[in-house]
Amino acid sequence: MPQRIVIVGAGQGGLQAAVSLRQEGHTGAITLIGSEPHLPYQRPPLSKAYLKTGDANSLRLRPRNFFEDQNIELLLSVTVTRIDPAAQTVEHSVGSVPYDHLILATGTSNLRPDIPGLDRALDLRTLDDAEALREAVSKAQSVAVIGGGFIGLEFAAVARAFGLEVTVAEAASRLMARVVSPEMSDRFLKLHRGMGTTVLLGAPVSCVTETGIVAGDVPVTADLVVLAAGVRPNSEVAERAGLATENGVLTDARLLTSDPAISALGDCAAFPDPTTGRLVRLESVQAATDHARLIARRLVKGDEASYAAVPWFWSDQADSKLQIAGFATPEDEAIVHPDGAVFRFDGDNLSAVETVNAPRIHMQARKLFAKHQRPTRDFLAAHEYEIASMLR
Missing domain, CATH: 3.50.50.60 (FAD/NAD(P)-binding domain)
Known part of the structure; x- marks a missing residue:
C-alpha cells in the first residue's frame, strides 16, 4: 500500500479521493492540492442557485477543521508546475512534495x-x-x-x-x-x-x-x-510528464494511467467505457466521485475492479429538470415514448434514456442499465418500453 498519496485538484473528485482513502483505512500522508483559494466546493450550483442567492457557504463541501481532523494536508492557491515520475515528486508554485502514488483530478477549463x-x-x-x-x-x-x-x-x-x-x-x-x-x-x-x-x-x-x-x-x-462554449481537459501537466493523453489523461479500466504510480479521475480522465469499450471522458460529478471511491479501494484494499458504474447527468433549466441515464453519442438513434422519455440506441443496444421532470423513470432507467448493461431493441419492444416491467 502506498504511504504518501498526493492528489492534484481539490474539486469534488479530488476531495472524494481524500475522504475515501481515510474511510478505507489509509493511515499514511495525504496531500490535496488546489489551485483556487477556496475550500473544496460544489460547482453545479454556480450557474443556477448561487447566482440567485450569492451564498458561497452553502457550496462548501467540508469545513476547514475537517482536513485537520483527518490529517489531510490541504494546499490552496497552489499551482502544480511539473510532475517528475522518475523521482515521484510534484513541483508546485510554493515548493514540491514527494509521492508514492499520485492522483490527477485536474478537471477541465473553459474553451x-x-x-x-x-x-x-x-x-x-x-x-x-x-x-x-x-x-x-x-x-x-x-x-x-x-x-x-x-x-x-x-x-x-x-x-x-x-x-x-x-x-x-x-x-x-x-x-x-x-x-x-x-x-x-x-x-x-x-x-x-x-x-x-x-x-x-x-x-x-x-x-x-x-x-x-x-x-x-x-x-x-x-x-x-x-x-459557455464548452470545456477542455486539464491534461497539460500530465502530457509534459510523459503520460499518455488523448482528449484527457488516458487510463485503463481501473483508472490507472500509463505510469502505474499515477491514477486519474473525473473530467480529465479518458477511459474505456465499461459497456462498449470505446474511449470516453465523462463531465459529471457522479463520475468523478465514483472514480475516486474506486481508486481509494484499489490503493488501500488492493481491489483491482474495473470502473463499471452507470453514467448519469442532469441539468436544471427554469422549471425543467433534464436527467440522462447512460451515455449516448450524437449519432445514436432516438425513440420517443408516449410518456416523454427518449430512448437512445447505439445500433441494436440501448445507450441512454433522457427524461424531463420524471425522476421515477430516470431512477428506473439507471437500475435497468445496472441490471442488463445493454438492453436490446427486441427486449425493450417485448416490454413495450415500460422500464418497470423490464425490471421485474
Missing part, C-alpha cells in the same frame, strides 16, 4: 475560441467567475450567451428570471447537440423561446464588440457577454 474581443466576455467555471458574473448581472439589462450547452442554458434561464433580455448564440444546428437527442434539443428550444429568450442556431460568434456580439451575420446588442 476559449479564437474570437476577436473575447477578453470582454465573462466565464462561468469557478466560484470567483460566478461572483464576478453575479455582480455584472445586477448592473445589466441584456446579456448574450456564447454557447447553447448545459451551462449556457442554465445561466440563460436564470438571467431571464432576473428580467434580463437574453440571446443565446449556438454554433451548432441545435441546442445541447453533444449530449442529447434532436427531440430533446427541440423540447428545450421551445422552452427557452417560450420564456422570451432569443435563440440563434447555426450562428457561430465571429467577434465580441463593445456593444455585444456578432453571431453568424447577426449583430446582437448586449450589456454583458458570457462565454
